[in-house]
Amino acid sequence: MKSVxxxxxxxxxxxxxxxxxxxxxxxxDPAGAFIRSLAVxxxxxxxxxxxxxxxxxxxxxTDLVLIGTLFGFNARAINLKxxxxxxxxxxxxxxxxxxxxxxxxxxxxxxxxxxxxxxxLRTRNWNRLIEDIPPNRWSWDSNDDxxxxxQLRSSRDRIRNQLPAIAALMAVNRVISGISAYNRAGNxxxxxxxxxxxxxxxxxxFTITGSVAVVSINF
Numbered sequence: 271m272k273s274v275x276x277x278x279x280x281x282x283x284x285x286x287x288x289x290x291x292x293x294x295x296x297x298x299d300p301a302g303a304f305i306r307s308l309a310v311x312x313x314x315x316x317x318x319x320x321x322x323x324x325x326x327x328x329x330x331x332t333d334l335v336l337i338g339t340l341f342g343f344n345a346r347a348i349n350l351k352x353x354x355x356x357x358x359x360x361x362x363x364x365x366x367x368x369x370x371x372x373x374x375x376x377x378x379x380x381x382x383x384x385x386x387x388x389x390x391l392r393t394r395n396w397n398r399l400i401e402d403i404p405p406n407r408w409s410w411d412s413n414d415d416x417x418x419x420x421q422l423r424s425s426r427d428r429i430r431n432q433l434p435a436i437a438a439l440m441a442v443n444r445v446i447s448g449i450s451a452y453n454r455a456g457n458x459x460x461x462x463x464x465x466x467x468x469x470x471x472x473x474x475x476f477t478i479t480g481s482v483a484v485v486s487i488n489f
Contacts, residue, residue, distance in 0.1 A: 298458050303451035311443050314451025322454050329447035336440045340433065347429045354422035361415040364408035376400065378420035382409040 298318040307314030311333040315326025358366050358377060366374050380386040383406055390398045400406050410416040 298455040300452045300455040300459070303455035304448045307447040307451040308444050311447040314448060315454065318451060318455045318458055322451075325450060325454075326447075329443060329450075332443050333440060336436055336443065340436045340440075343429050343433055343436065347426050347433075350422050350426035350429070354419050354426070357415065357419050357422065358408070361411045362408040362419070364406070372398075373400065373406075374423065377408050378416060378423055381413065381416060383407045 303314035303318050305314075306317050307329065310330070312326035312328070312330030315322040315329065355366055358364055362377060364377060366377060376386050380389065383400060383402060387399050387402065390396065410419075
């Protein structure tokens with residue numbers, strides 16, 4: 271976690287330095303804005319100019335919230351796993367660390383290995399029998415402990431199932447930020463292309479002086 275926070279702080283320093291350089295040159299590149307926002311949502315908006323910082327702040331803030339949620343959910347899932355692993359060790363007499371999902375589910379669904387195997391024999395699911403050896407034997411002290419174990423496992427699975435959705439939202443935020451930054455940088459270039467070059471003096475054959483305004487428009 272500390273290394274991740276250090277990396278985020280380093281990225282913020284890069285964003286601030288890059289924003290200062292663009293303010294000096296005042297000529298944002300759309301492709302550069304797009305790539306920056308893919309890397310850090312909102313960076314492309316800060317790069318484009320001060321008028322776009324509010325939109326950039328929205329994308330950056332959204333990303334930070336999603337990152338915090340991702341790490342928070344992951345930490346919660348780890349904590350829950352530690353709890354139900356310890357519970358199975360102390361109250362069921364079996365170590366589920368490193369065991370496959372089907373075994374962990376069986377421990378939560380039946381009071382003992384014998385009860386589990388008896389059920390599989392009655393339902394003729396012989397391929398699901400678990401070998402009756404010491405590492406596989408469990409026996410819950412009480413049904414309440416078994417239910418508690420199953421609830422902890424279910425909570426952990428629900429949290430883990432939400433992590434891909436959060437990661438997907440982070441990706442979508444980056445793409446939207448990148449497209450928005452690209453368009454805004456392009457608009458800034460077009461705006462800069464519309465400029466008054468100057469006032470040129472004109473003199474005709476009748477020695478009547480005047481002036482002509484020359485406008486250059488780039489698309």
